[in-house]
Amino acid sequence: MENFITGYAANESLMREKVREVLGDEKYERFFERLLTAFFDDADAQFLGDNGFNVVRIPVNYHHLERDDAPFEIIEDGFRHLDRVIEQCAARGIYSVIDLHALPGSQNQHWHSDNPTHIASFWLHKHFQDRVVGIWEAIATRYKGNPWVAGYNLMNEPADPSRKVVGPFYERLFEAVRAIDPDHIVFNDGNTYSTEFDIFGEPWPNTVYTLHDYVSAGLGRGLDYPGFNMDGVWIDRDFARAKFLQRSEYARGSGTPIFVGEFAPIYTGDERIDAMRRDILRDQLELYREYDASWTTWMYKDLGRQGLVSVKPDTPYRRRFDDFVAKKVRLGVDQWGSTGEGVKEVTQPVQDLVAAEVPDFSPYPWGRFDWVRTLLLNITIAQPLADEYAELFRGLDDAELDALADSFSFENCAVRETLLDQLKEG
Numbered sequence: 516m517e518n519f520i521t522g523y524a525a526n527e528s529l530m531r532e533k534v535r536e537v538l539g540d541e542k543y544e545r546f547f548e549r550l551l552t553a554f555f556d557d558a559d560a561q562f563l564g565d566n567g568f569n570v571v572r573i574p575v576n577y578h579h580l581e582r583d584d585a586p587f588e589i590i591e592d593g594f595r596h597l598d599r600v601i602e603q604c605a606a607r608g609i610y611s612v613i614d615l616h617a618l619p620g621s622q623n624q625h626w627h628s629d630n631p632t633h634i635a636s637f638w639l640h641k642h643f644q645d646r647v648v649g650i651w652e653a654i655a656t657r658y659k660g661n662p663w664v665a666g667y668n669l670m671n672e673p674a675d676p677s678r679k680v681v682g683p684f685y686e687r688l689f690e691a692v693r694a695i696d697p698d699h700i701v702f703n704d705g706n707t708y709s710t711e712f713d714i715f716g717e718p719w720p721n722t723v724y725t726l727h728d729y730v731s732a733g734l735g736r737g738l739d740y741p742g743f744n745m746d747g748v749w750i751d752r753d754f755a756r757a758k759f760l761q762r763s764e765y766a767r768g769s770g771t772p773i774f775v776g777e778f779a780p781i782y783t784g785d786e787r788i789d790a791m792r793r794d795i796l797r798d799q800l801e802l803y804r805e806y807d808a809s810w811t812t813w814m815y816k817d818l819g820r821q822g823l824v825s826v827k828p829d830t831p832y833r834r835r836f837d838d839f840v841a842k843k844v845r846l847g848v849d850q851w852g853s854t855g856e857g858v859k860e861v862t863q864p865v866q867d868l869v870a871a872e873v874p875d876f877s878p879y880p881w882g883r884f885d886w887v888r889t890l891l892l893n894i895t896i897a898q899p900l901a902d903e904y905a906e907l908f909r910g911l912d913d914a915e916l917d918a919l920a921d922s923f924s925f926e927n928c929a930v931r932e933t934l935l936d937q938l939k940e941g
Contacts, residue, residue, distance in 0.1 A: 516576070517627050519851045520817040521550075521923075522832075522840045524900035525893070527576060527617070527629045533905035542916060546908075549920035551596050554816060557603055558925035562824070563815075564607025566939060570665055571604055572776060572811040573597065574616035576629055577650055583619070586646050589653040605663035612702060612811070613654060614668035614776075619643040623674035623708060624880060626850065626893060633889050638675045644684055648691045659696040666700030667692060668776065672708040672727065676879040681706050682714035689719060702774065705765070707880050709776060712765035724769070725776040726762040730755045733780025733795045735852045740791040745854060746884070752798045759802050773808035781821050781852040782931070793933060800941035812938060816928065820852050823935060824928040831915070832922030835907055839900075847888075848897035855888040857896070865891055 516527045523530040535543040563571065579593040601611045620643030621630035628635070637643045651669065658664045669688050675681035689701060701722045705712040709727035718724065730750065731737055737744030741751030748754075766773045778799055780792035803810055812823070818833070818840065819825040826833055843849055847857025856862055866887050869876060878886045911919070921927065 517851065518897075519820050519849050520814070520822075522818050522836045522843070523904045524843055524848055525897040526626045526631050528578065529631055529898060529901045530904060533901045534908055537905045537908050538911075538916075542911075542913070545913065546916045546920055549917055550923060552599075553920050553922075553924040555600050555603075556924065559816070559824075560600075560603040560607050560609065562925060562930075563604070564609055566935065568609060568938075570610045570612060570809075570811060571600075571815070572612040572614050572668065573600055574614045574671065576617040577615065577619055577647070578617070578629070580650055580653065581619070581646060586619075586642070587649050589650070594657060601658075601661070601663060610663055610665035612665050612668050613658070614671055614702075615647070615650070615654075616671040618670060619646045622670050623672050625889065626897075628671070631894070631898070633886065633894065635674055635676070638677065638680045644687075648688060651688060651692050652695060655692045655696040655699075658699070660698075664699060666702055666723070667696075668702040668704065668725065670704055672704055674707050674880050678706060678711075678714065685714070689722070702776065704776065705762070710762050712762075715765060718769040718771045723772050723774045724766050725774050726759075726766070727777040728759055728762055728775045728799065729778060730758070730780065730795050730799070733792050735781060735854050738788055738791070740795050755795065755798050756802060759799070759806075763806065763808070767806070773803075773806055775803060775808055775810040777813040778810060779812045779814075779821065782819075783852075784819075793937065796934075796937055800937065803941065810941075816923065822931065823938070824925065824930050826922050827927055827929050830922035830927050831918040832920075835919065836904075839904060839907060843897075843900065846896055846900075847892050848900060850889065850893050853892075855884065855892070857888075857892045862888065862891055 518524060518526070531547070538546065575597060579596070580590050581588065582590065597613065604611050616627065617629035618637050620637035620640055621628040621635050622637045624630065624633050624635050651667065654667065669685070669692070673681050685703060692701060701719070702725045703715070703722060704725045704727070706714050709725055712724055715724065731748070732740045732742070732744050732750035736746060737750055741749070744750050763773050780795045782789045782792055814822055816822045816824050828837070847853045847855060866884060869883060869887055876883050908916070
């Protein structure tokens with residue numbers, strides 16, 4: 516549950532902790548159970564099936580399947596929503612890819628691995644790695660033989676700074692899954708957010724090497740396409756093509772299928788900018804057709820930033836949380852879709868100070884600018900806002916909480932028709 520999707524601040528576990536403190540255990544469980552059910556239900560599967568989509572990639576936080584205070588103990592009841600969605604999609608002829616999106620210790624440096632810091636501790640502690648093996652053994656045991664599960668996406672966007680742990684761990688995880696389930700496809704994301712594949716040697720049987728293919732001009736640090744982005748890089752059709760060819764080089768060279776696990780621009784509400792973002796998507800889809808690449812776009816549903824469908828403005832959730840989301844946008848605390856500047860009179864002096872005092876500082880994965888904005892905006896400012904988000908739940912009764920959750924049901928959402936048309940053509 517990434518922060519831009521439902522509008523909270525910081526990372527998912529912190530948000531849930533704060534909301535639980537406000538609501539208490541019973542109301543907390545009621546709200547999130549209802550929210551997860553409303554977020555993807557029969558009507559959503561029907562919509563995708565009716566429009567010709569044939570696969571969904573389902574992102575899962577490990578917290579559904581294992582608790583930090585009870586490591587290695589699988590929560591059987593935690594599979595209930597995954598089971599439900601797989602069955603609902605199967606009934607419409609849609610396959611599912613199970614994507615472990617957030618791992619114990621966090622496999623990358625950012626919020627979408629439910630990381631409260633900027634350190635991917637997963638690569639530093641064998642304990643976390645052992646737990647992931649156990650989680651995948653449980654998943655493989657449960658879905659072995661299920662014909663509507665297309666396969667297992669073992670780790671979303673791993674980012675091992677040493678580049679030494681990720682390769683051997685993939686081998687260990689692959690062997691553990693294959694010992695239980697020899698049949699389902701294994702999807703391996705490349706290192707450094709699914710962009711680097713030099714960690715792999717000869718391809719493994721029945722394995723797809725998944726690339727993620729975002730174009731920077733479509734993510735916030737750039738407005739014009741073609742044009743220079745905010746980092747001074749010229750972004751155009753040729754640039755997008757070169758990046759795709761670089762990221763798909765391993766798949767093309769090894770003769771394995773090309774699968775783009777995530778891509779797509781972020782929309783702003785400004786028609787001029789959004790028209791250029793649609794140009795980016797058009798160029799990407801043409802590339803994928805040229806190279807016979809399969810894809811799953813990121814993402815299906817949110818509050819309107821990127822989703823194929825989005826919660827309508829007149830719903831109880833939007834009416835209650837839109838002002839908070841606007842504050843987050845003003846402060847730049849969501850990394851997804853932000854310029855990374857926030858309140859520039861505050862952030863720019865810090866950026867300038869680090870650049871002047873440590874001119875050679877270029878940390879993994881994305882350099883000095885990203886490092887500063889992550890700590891300054893996406894942690895230091897975002898985390899206190901988690902309390903403010905949670906306070907918006909205070910005093911709500913069951914009916915009001917149900918109405919907030921139900922705002923995410925398909926009937927309360929609008930379809931981004933321009934995006935639907937492009938994806939169907941692609």
